[in-house]
């Protein structure tokens with residue numbers, strides 16, 4: 001590298017020699033003015049290591065990630081106006097890049113804070129990160145914002161955007177900026193600067209027009225680059241999450257590159273709301289949560305219970321077919337067991353509090369694992385007994401704070417389709433392949449076409465953090481990788497994300513709205529076999545410790561059911577539908593034929609409901625249609641005489657009449673093949 005020029009490596013492999021201090025925007029211009037106009041920010045990656053980083057933040061981690069210094073060697077996002085000073089790999093981020101949207105959304109948060117201070121100058125600022133869905137900003141103001149205030153703020157934001165003020169990056173000596181914040185009573189900014197910078201630092205600020213904010217950036221070049229915005233809600237939040245602190249107002253909004261994309265986003269949200277499993281669960285009478293019994297506890301009504309029975313039957317039969325042994329274990333156990341397993345220590349806050357009986361303290365089980373280990377340990381094992389695969393649809397109870405429950409998705413009591421595989425190290429790869437194939441079978445059978453896979457591994461530089469030997473970790477991670485490769489499944493590796501006791505594979509299914517749901521997990525465990533001193537006698541006649549794998553494929557039966565309800569919007573495939581055929585006699589005269597039909601269909605194994613009410617035919621058809629019944633059979637004199645039925649198929653309407661036998665054969669074929677469509 002010469003003193004005056006640096007080498008900028010572009011994604012297509014081209015290398016540009018440019019003067020020190022050249023900006024990404026200038027490089028974009030030199031490529032094409034269109035690229036310059038389309039670019040939002042830039043990603044710089046040191047040439048030595050090209051680690052991926054992600055800037056999407058959750059509410060919990062935003063504070064630290066917004067201000068904390070970046071890890072050395074990682075790639076980072078910068079403004080287009082940032083002068084380049086060393087040889088570097090540069091990527092210009094345009095609308096096509098999801099990271100660019102994060103920059104736009106965070107810039108929209110600054111625009112919102114600008115608007116708030118112009119309208120309500122007494123407001124104190126907290127912080128305003130981008131989130132998965134948009135952005136928020138925390139404000140402190142004695143009077144809460146009203147819906148009218150939000151409208152006014154949004155209107156003012158459009159003015160700020162129209163001004164197209166540049167986002168200017170400035171640096172201020174730390175002591176000077178702290179003195180100013182303290183003088184103005186900006187207690188939150190004072191906190192952030194104190195916490196995330198140190199004495200002697202030049203503190204990073206961004207200015208747009210008169211508005212200045214403590215921020216590490218990056219930002220879009222100017223406020224005009226924030227194209228489509230909408231404020232969505234305001235919610236209370238305690239400063240630093242402590243209820244003794246002042247209550248803040250967290251104003252949420254979202255931003256997109258275009259109005260069209262934003263409209264599509266809100267249309268998706270509307271569709272998701274219509275599919276909300278809590279709403280459909282009520283409409284179709286599938287399940288309920290009873291206040292008298294307590295929150296987070298699910299009551300399965302007859303129709304929901306029918307679907308659950310089908311799910312469970314399928315799962316148990318598949319387990320048996322795939323070489324698992326079914327077991328049943330209790331719902332409670334002595335605290336001593338939880339001490340041996342370690343749950344009493346590291347998992348205690350997620351467990352129901354103990355109950356005292358005459359012979360000791362007991363606790364509801366939060367996991368089934370220790371129970372399956374006790375079954376394993378009940379008799380001596382040799383290498384010939386391995387792999388031992390114990391499966392159970394086990395009810396577990398976990399403590400969630402009241403008020404945090406959400407329908408079937410977040411509950412206090414649920415059923416895991418849990419299994420534990422105990423095997424020899426040499427069997428790991430084949431066992432993992434079998435788990436992956438089983439997981440794929442679950443997803444495709446229940447109608448999900450797409451899924452994403454993540455492999456969470458350890459951080460070998462952080463050895464002290466992990467239980468188990470290096471050898472075991474390498475064996476397990478290697479086994480997981482080879483299994484995924486053998487199955488030809490693309491996956492994302494996340495280093496350092498593994499639990500302390502072993503690496504894992506997570507399956508995330510993609511539903512009909514493109515939402516990701518975490519369900520199946522295949523998790524290694526080097527900890528429990530050691531804690532319980534598990535062993536088997538190997539071929540060498542010596543005692544060895546087996547390898548343990550936890551795996552759940554539905555994850556939780558409740559949660560999987562919730563996802564199914566939303567995925568199908570309650571219109572379940574025929575094999576899952578609690579009522580498959582609705583019978584509609586045209587008048588009371590035809591009840592006799594209805595009874596005959598009902599028994600013929602039931603004998604053929606179909607689930608049938610007759611509407612014998614003295615109601616109009618159309619009302620009966622409408623009611624079955626509202627229940628999303630796959631088939632509605634209508635019949636009067638003509639059909640009764642000919643032995644036929646007039647068929648209405650869900651989503652397809654009137655299909656005309658057909659002989660009963662033909663209808664039964666058709667329906668049975670669809671059930672047999674677990675067809676998704678009718």
Ligand SMILES: [Zn+2]
Nearest residue numbers: 206215216217
């Ligand atoms: Zn910022």
Ligand SMILES: [Zn+2]
Nearest residue numbers: 367368369550
């Ligand atoms: Zn387990």
